[in-house]
Amino acid sequence: MHVPRAHLPRTRRVGAGIATAAVVTAGLACLGPAHAADLADFPRTVDFTPTDLVATADDLYAVGYVGVDLDGDYQFDQLDGYVEAAGSGEKVSLGSGAWPTAVSASPDGSTLQVIGTRTDQEAPENGAGGHRWTIDTATMAVTASAGLGPGNVFDVASDGADTYVTTSLNDTATLRLLGGGEVSLGDSISPERLGVLPDGESSQVVVAGSDYVGQGTQATLRMVDGDVVGPKVVLGPDGGADEGVTGMDVDEVNGLVYVTTFRNVEDGPQEYGLNVIGPDTDLYVPIDYPVFSVAVSPDGGTVYLPGTGVSAYDVDRLTSYTEDDPAPAASLGGSGWVSLATVDPSGRLYAAMDHDVTDPDTGETLSTTKKLHALEAPPAPTGLAATTSEWDAGTLLASWTAAAGTGGATEDSVTYRISLQDQAGGEPVTSETFLTEEELSGLLPGHTYTLSVATTNGAFTSAPATTTWTAPTAVAAPSAVSVSGNVAVGSRLSVRTTGAWPAGTTLSYEWRNSAGQLLGRSSTLTVGAAQAGRRIKVSVTGELSGAVPATVTSAFSPTVALGTLAGRTPVISGTAKVGRTLSATVGTWTAGTRLTYRWTANGRTIPGATARSYRPTRAVVGQRIRVVVTGSKAGYRTLSRTSAPTGAVKR
Numbered sequence: 001m002h003v004p005r006a007h008l009p010r011t012r013r014v015g016a017g018i019a020t021a022a023v024v025t026a027g028l029a030c031l032g033p034a035h036a037a038d039l040a041d042f043p044r045t046v047d048f049t050p051t052d053l054v055a056t057a058d059d060l061y062a063v064g065y066v067g068v069d070l071d072g073d074y075q076f077d078q079l080d081g082y083v084e085a086a087g088s089g090e091k092v093s094l095g096s097g098a099w100p101t102a103v104s105a106s107p108d109g110s111t112l113q114v115i116g117t118r119t120d121q122e123a124p125e126n127g128a129g130g131h132r133w134t135i136d137t138a139t140m141a142v143t144a145s146a147g148l149g150p151g152n153v154f155d156v157a158s159d160g161a162d163t164y165v166t167t168s169l170n171d172t173a174t175l176r177l178l179g180g181g182e183v184s185l186g187d188s189i190s191p192e193r194l195g196v197l198p199d200g201e202s203s204q205v206v207v208a209g210s211d212y213v214g215q216g217t218q219a220t221l222r223m224v225d226g227d228v229v230g231p232k233v234v235l236g237p238d239g240g241a242d243e244g245v246t247g248m249d250v251d252e253v254n255g256l257v258y259v260t261t262f263r264n265v266e267d268g269p270q271e272y273g274l275n276v277i278g279p280d281t282d283l284y285v286p287i288d289y290p291v292f293s294v295a296v297s298p299d300g301g302t303v304y305l306p307g308t309g310v311s312a313y314d315v316d317r318l319t320s321y322t323e324d325d326p327a328p329a330a331s332l333g334g335s336g337w338v339s340l341a342t343v344d345p346s347g348r349l350y351a352a353m354d355h356d357v358t359d360p361d362t363g364e365t366l367s368t369t370k371k372l373h374a375l376e377a378p379p380a381p382t383g384l385a386a387t388t389s390e391w392d393a394g395t396l397l398a399s400w401t402a403a404a405g406t407g408g409a410t411e412d413s414v415t416y417r418i419s420l421q422d423q424a425g426g427e428p429v430t431s432e433t434f435l436t437e438e439e440l441s442g443l444l445p446g447h448t449y450t451l452s453v454a455t456t457n458g459a460f461t462s463a464p465a466t467t468t469w470t471a472p473t474a475v476a477a478p479s480a481v482s483v484s485g486n487v488a489v490g491s492r493l494s495v496r497t498t499g500a501w502p503a504g505t506t507l508s509y510e511w512r513n514s515a516g517q518l519l520g521r522s523s524t525l526t527v528g529a530a531q532a533g534r535r536i537k538v539s540v541t542g543e544l545s546g547a548v549p550a551t552v553t554s555a556f557s558p559t560v561a562l563g564t565l566a567g568r569t570p571v572i573s574g575t576a577k578v579g580r581t582l583s584a585t586v587g588t589w590t591a592g593t594r595l596t597y598r599w600t601a602n603g604r605t606i607p608g609a610t611a612r613s614y615r616p617t618r619a620v621v622g623q624r625i626r627v628v629v630t631g632s633k634a635g636y637r638t639l640s641r642t643s644a645p646t647g648a649v650k651r
Helices: none
Strands: 002-005 010-013 044-046 049-055 060-068 078-085 091-096 098-105 111-119 128-136 141-149 152-158 163-169 172-177 182-187 189-199 202-213 216-225 243-251 256-263 271-278 281-287 302-306 310-314 336-343 349-358 365-375 382-388 396-401 415-422 429-433 437-440 448-456 465-470 480-484 492-498 506-513 518-520 536-543 550-553 571-573 582-585 594-601 625-632 639-642
Touching: 049 336, 049 349, 049 365, 060 098, 060 111, 060 365, 078 111, 091 098, 091 111, 091 141, 098 128, 111 141, 111 152, 128 152, 128 163, 141 163, 152 189, 163 189, 163 202, 172 189, 172 202, 182 189, 182 216, 189 216, 189 243, 189 256, 202 256, 216 256, 216 271, 302 336, 382 448, 382 465, 396 415, 396 448, 415 437, 429 437, 480 536, 480 550, 492 536, 571 625, 582 625
Parallel strands: 002 049, 049 098, 078 098, 098 152, 216 243
Antiparallel strands: 002 010, 010 152, 044 365, 049 060, 060 078, 078 091, 098 111, 111 128, 128 141, 152 163, 163 172, 172 182, 189 202, 202 216, 202 243, 243 256, 256 271, 271 281, 302 310, 336 349, 349 365, 382 396, 396 437, 415 429, 415 448, 448 465, 480 492, 506 518, 506 536, 536 550, 571 582, 594 625, 625 639
C-alpha cells in the first residue's frame, strides 16, 4: 500500500507483493487537499480481487485480477488484470493474462506504476514473465507497457526520482532501478516487501522478505544504500525457521520500519507479530490475530493493523496492550477479513475487505464480496453542555448531541472520549461512553474545569468539542455549633451557633448519639430515656442556591444524666375516723410517671395500705395518718412526696 509525499521529490511507498496480501503505507504528516473519493462513496464493491492499494492526495487506486479455474486444478485458465480509481469508479483493463501484484504512485499522483506478471497470449506455453504498466490517472489509460524479463516480480516503490522493483531469478534476489542498474540481494531470498526511507539527500531502500534456511524460511529485513546491501536483520520472536513476512510500512518522520510477520507452529495455529526496526530499535510485539499488512499514520504516532476490522495502536503503547485492554478498533461491518490498507497524505485510511456472503439458514460461507472502505475521523459532537447536578453541587452533568457521522466505521464502533481538566492543574479525569451524557463527580468547589468530548470510531478520533464549568463554592458556614441545654433525660436541647449563616440559607439538622444512631432532624431535640449514659452531637447543614452545601458538626455533649421527675405533694381528703375512707389527691406529675402509695400511722407503715385510698381501723385509733406517693419513670430518678398528717383517728 503506497502513499506519495507531495512535499518532497519522493514517493513514500511500501509494497504489497503477491495476491495473498498487501501492505499499508502511511501518508504525509500534513493535511492533503480535498478527496476526489468522497467518504459517501464508500464502501465500494469491486468486481475483482484487490492485490494492492495506493492512495494519493486525490484518490484511491486498487489493482487486482479476475481469475477463472475451469478444470479445478487450482490454476487460473483465464486471468485478467485491472486498475480502478475509487473516486470516479473508472476502471482500466491491463489485458488478458495480466496479474498485477503491486502499485506505486508518483508524488503528484499523476502516474501509477503497476507491476505483476503477464502471460503472452500468442505463446502461452512460454509461461508468465514480469511486467510493468504505466497508468495516467487523469485519463485512467495505460500509457506504457513493458516486460521486466523472466522470473518473479514482487514489489515496486518510488522515492520520487527513482522507481525500484524487487525480482528474483534462478534463486537470486535483485533490487532493480527501473531505467538503471540493479543490486544483488543474495541467493535463496524472496524479496516480498519494498519501501523507501529518506536518508538526508538520498534514500535507503528497505527490503523485507524470506530467506530460505535449512528446511524452512526466516523472516528478514535488509537496508540498501546505493549499491551497498546492509546486514540481514532477522525478524520474528526468536529468529527461528518457518517464519515469513506479511506486510511492511515505513515511518519517514521517525526513521522506523514496521514489519508484520508470521510463524508456523507445529500442531498449532500460526503466530503473528509486529516488528519495529530502526537505528536504535529492534522490537517484537506479539499480535493475537492474523495480520497481513500494516500502515503508519503520517505523523508516525499510530500504527494500523487490519484484521476483522482495523485496530489503531498508539506507538507509545505498543507493548502495553493486553487482552483486557486491547488497542481500539474500527469495525467495517459484516464478517470477513481486511487484507489491504493504506493511508493517504491527509491521514485517511483505506482498506480492502473480503466480506463473507453466508447462507441465512446454515451460516455457511457461500462466497465473498470484495469491498473498498474509507476510514477517517468522525465529526465532533455538537451542543456540548456542562451543568451542575441538582443533587450534588460537586457533580458535573455533561451532555451533547451525537456526531452526525461515523467516519466510515459501523455505528457500534462509535464512542465518546471525555476529558475533564482542572485549570488549576493535575491529571485530567477521563472516561469513554457509548451514550451522549456522562456524570463526573467529586469536583472541587470554586475550581474551573475544561470539559472536552471527542468522537472516536476506534481508528480515528475527532477534534474535541469543549466548554468550561466552574464548581459552585461552599456556603459560608459559621465557625462552630454546639449542643445547648440541660443534657439530661426529658430535657430539650437546642443548637448554639458561633457566627452566622448567610441570609437566605436553608438549614437542616441531624442529631446523633455516641452510638451513631440518628435521634432527630429538627432544630431541637427532647432527650429520650434510652439516651441516658450516652453523649449527643448535632450537625447543621446550610444550603444556598448556587453554592455547595456546608455542614458544621458540634462536639459531643457531656454524658446524658437521669431526668428529674416533677410531682406535687399529695393531699388527704376525708374524715380520720374508723371505717371512714381517706383518699390521696396527687396533683400533676411528669407525664408517664408510674405512682405507688404507702400509708403510715404515726410514721409507721400500715401493712397492706398501698392503694390510693385507705379506711382506718381500730388499730390506728388516736394516731395521725399520712400518705407517701412515689413516682418512677425510665431514665428518671425516683421521686417521693409525703402528705401532711391528718388529725388523730377517732372511734
